[in-house]
Every structure is written in structure tokens, then in C-alpha cells.
Amino acid sequence: MTTENERYSFRRLMKSLESCFCTKELRETSKAKFRQAVQGHEESLEDWADRVLTLATPAFVDLP
Template sequence: MKSLESRFGTKELRETSKAKFRQAVQGHEELLENWADRVLTLATPAFADLPEDHMRSEAISRFFQGCNDREAAKHACLENPSSMEEALDLVK
């Protein structure tokens, strides 16, 4: 397995990473900060082949879409934040 990994890269296919990213939602007891970190962690392999700005924008969008507090996320999204930290602060 290690030789295959070193030859072909990561274990997980890009499409699998993207599917996990698209399906992610905040857990019922998950803290908002942990949810933001998890979104960024999922976005990194899913959009590794794209510019960082695109990855950041996708991550922020998924963060809002997966938030438990839909109303706060909707209002924060309308502010069009440029970073995950700003998005997190707006939802809080």
C-alpha cells in the first residue's frame, strides 16, 4: 500500500474527497469553531488542484450551508466574508 501511495499520491480519490466535502454538515453537538476547522480540512484535498482563493470560497460556502443555525448562517452569508475567520465571527 505504501508503494502505491508513494507512486500515485494520496489514498483517497479526488472525487471521493469532493463528495465528502459536499455532504459535510455540522454535527449536532459540534462546536462552531470545530465545524469551521473540519470544513477547511475537507476542502484542502478536495480542491488541491485549484487556486487557494477558489478553495477558500468553496469552504466558506460549505461552512454556511452546513451550519446548524441556518438563520445566522444566512445573514452571515449576505455579508460576503473573505475568510473563514470572518465567516465564523459573523455566524457567532
């Protein structure tokens, strides 16, 4: 992905890795975000369900 003498910033390296592996964060990070999620005071049940599903999808990729 890089040449021998080319220097990459952390951000550029992460973007390059994301494009290679199609992920933005570690599964453990996704699981932690899922476990810590709580419904907001003004958040509707439907919005909460959508957000939980969005958090669960990258955290538990092996589940159907």
C-alpha cells in the same frame, strides 16, 4: 514498483501508490465527502470550520 512475480495485497498496493503519489483518495471522493459534510449536533462552529477546511484542502487542490 513491483517485481514480475511478486504478488501484492490490495492494501499493500494502495500504500505503495500513496507513498508514490502522496494521496490517499481520488479527488472525486474528496469532493463527495466535502459536499456531504454537515455540522454535528455537539460540534462547535470552530471545530466545524476546521473540519470543512480539512475536507476542502484535498478536494480543491487547485484553489489558492
